[in-house]
Amino acid sequence: MQPVEQGLADAVGGGPQARALGHLQAGPAPASADDADAACGRLRTGRGGPAGRARVHRGAPGAGATIRLLSAIRPVRVGAAPAAAAGGTHPTPASMFNFGKKKPPVPPDPAPKAAPAPARGGFSPEDLARAFDAHQEEKAAREAARAEARAAYAEPVAKSALARGFASLFTRNAKLDENLLDEIETALITADVGVAATTRIVDDLRTRMEAREFPDVAALVRALRGELLALLAPVAKPLRIDEEARPFVVLTIGVNGVGKTTTIGKLAHRFQREGRSLMLAAGDTFRAAAVEQLRVWGERNDVPVVAQGQDADPASVAFDALQSAKSRGTEILIADTAGRLHTQAGLMSELGKIRRVLGKIDPRAPHEVLMVIDGTTGQNALNQLRQFNQAAKVTGLVVTKLDGTAKGGVLFALAREFAIPIRFVGLGERIEDLREFDPEAFVDALLPESIGA
Numbered sequence: 001m002q003p004v005e006q007g008l009a010d011a012v013g014g015g016p017q018a019r020a021l022g023h024l025q026a027g028p029a030p031a032s033a034d035d036a037d038a039a040c041g042r043l044r045t046g047r048g049g050p051a052g053r054a055r056v057h058r059g060a061p062g063a064g065a066t067i068r069l070l071s072a073i074r075p076v077r078v079g080a081a082p083a084a085a086a087g088g089t090h091p092t093p094a095s096m097f098n099f100g101k102k103k104p105p106v107p108p109d110p111a112p113k114a115a116p117a118p119a120r121g122g123f124s125p126e127d128l129a130r131a132f133d134a135h136q137e138e139k140a141a142r143e144a145a146r147a148e149a150r151a152a153y154a155e156p157v158a159k160s161a162l163a164r165g166f167a168s169l170f171t172r173n174a175k176l177d178e179n180l181l182d183e184i185e186t187a188l189i190t191a192d193v194g195v196a197a198t199t200r201i202v203d204d205l206r207t208r209m210e211a212r213e214f215p216d217v218a219a220l221v222r223a224l225r226g227e228l229l230a231l232l233a234p235v236a237k238p239l240r241i242d243e244e245a246r247p248f249v250v251l252t253i254g255v256n257g258v259g260k261t262t263t264i265g266k267l268a269h270r271f272q273r274e275g276r277s278l279m280l281a282a283g284d285t286f287r288a289a290a291v292e293q294l295r296v297w298g299e300r301n302d303v304p305v306v307a308q309g310q311d312a313d314p315a316s317v318a319f320d321a322l323q324s325a326k327s328r329g330t331e332i333l334i335a336d337t338a339g340r341l342h343t344q345a346g347l348m349s350e351l352g353k354i355r356r357v358l359g360k361i362d363p364r365a366p367h368e369v370l371m372v373i374d375g376t377t378g379q380n381a382l383n384q385l386r387q388f389n390q391a392a393k394v395t396g397l398v399v400t401k402l403d404g405t406a407k408g409g410v411l412f413a414l415a416r417e418f419a420i421p422i423r424f425v426g427l428g429e430r431i432e433d434l435r436e437f438d439p440e441a442f443v444d445a446l447l448p449e450s451i452g453a
């Protein structure tokens with residue numbers, strides 16, 4: 001084991017160093033990973049005092065090996081024992097009552113202590129430099145992933161009505177006045193952001209404008225970006241596969257033609273790339289082409305597909321598929337269902353039946369009820385989600401076709417009204433165009449930072 005790793009293992013696993021320092025308090029957490037980066041910078045350059053002064057949070061996202069390393073060495077600073085503990089000057093309760101009493105003879109100074117031997121697993125400057133470099137690499141990888149997501153969202157989303165509305169609003173010498181707020185309101189409403197979310201955004205901007213918080217239009221644009229992000233951030237919760245569930249069952253639902261079957265293909269591709277074993281259930285027994293679509297996809301990609309043909313009972317297809325996936329130890333089962341209108345009560349209750357039937361085999365299945373929504377639908381998407389949620393308890397959303405004629409605003413309305421996680425967005429028809437939902441990349445594409453500058 002490398003010295004750095006040994007030190008980390010000691011610190012985390014209670015090795016000699018950790019045990020020796022176990023009584024020490026951890027420093028306060030940094031506000032962000034950037035704080036942690038700054039702490040690492042100080043460590044490297046020697047600015048900001050001793051290494052131990054770096055304030056680092058063990059769990060800071062992405063802070064990685066360096067952060068753990070710094071956590072491990074933090075006690076170097078506090079290792080200088082507090083005065084009281086060393087028999088220092090703080091009056092103890094006993095000494096307060098000893099006034100006037102004969103003092104005991106002062107013992108001679110003990111021999112000066114030898115400098116403590118470096119702890120086993122201590123860190124040399126080379127170790128620290130290596131950890132710093134590892135941290136820098138991690139940071140660079142994070143930034144590259146961000147840039148990649150931004151690029152993927154930029155072009156499709158910039159075509160949306162909302163992005164175009166913002167672009168025309170802020171590139172023609174806008175003035176900071178009530179008129180500008182009216183125009184922002186119109187742009188939001190016409191892009192399907194919805195009345196509730198629009199009112200919240202515009203009212204907040206008005207209050208801040210009246211408080212003279214914005215020196216110029218660029219400041220207002222930054223505030224608007226912040227408002228848009230604040231609406232979306234709570235629903236940006238990626239789909240996490242519960243490794244205990246075998247299989248983890250994803251039931252996909254939605255109205256006709258929204259992109260369910262296509263999304264299943266894209267999802268399956270994603271899971272396959274992660275090296276997971278998969279099975280598909282061709283539960284869209286209403287449309288013969290859908291069963292065929294899945295079968296062909298499965299054959300081409302070496303993924304087993306359970307199907308019973310057209311007009312079979314979709315609950316029975318799902319049941320068979322779950323049994324088969326369970327017996328094979330498959331990691332993920334994705335079940336398709338036929339598209340249905342949220343107003344068709346009989347078909348909506350069929351979704352409840354599929355849920356119940358799956359639950360007979362595994363009481364926690366389906367683990368994810370993924371509703372696919374066509375991003376071009378507009379405000380009607382809210383009615384759809386309301387009804388599907390009632391029938392099948394939706395746990396995640398995929399909003400497709402954001403590359404097409406979507407106005408771009410419906411995500412805000414959905415987020416505000418339901419707070420159901422948006423797992424993915426469809427940014428095109430290619431297999432790699434299903435992207436994990438990234439609110440920052442989405443807002444960047446709608447309203448680039450540069451726009452009001």
Ligand SMILES: Nc1nc2c(ncn2[C@@H]2O[C@H](COP(=O)(O)OP(=O)(O)OP(=O)(O)O)[C@@H](O)[C@H]2O)c(=O)[nH]1
Nearest residue numbers: 256257258259260261262339400401426427428429
């Ligand atoms: N541009 C674009 N098209 C998409 C996207 N997702 C799906 N589509 C297209 O939408 C159309 C319908 O997709 P399907 O997957 O068949 O839809 P479905 O929901 O399974 O349809 P039903 O089985 O009839 O309910 C296809 O032409 C897809 O290529 C997307 O993100 N962007």
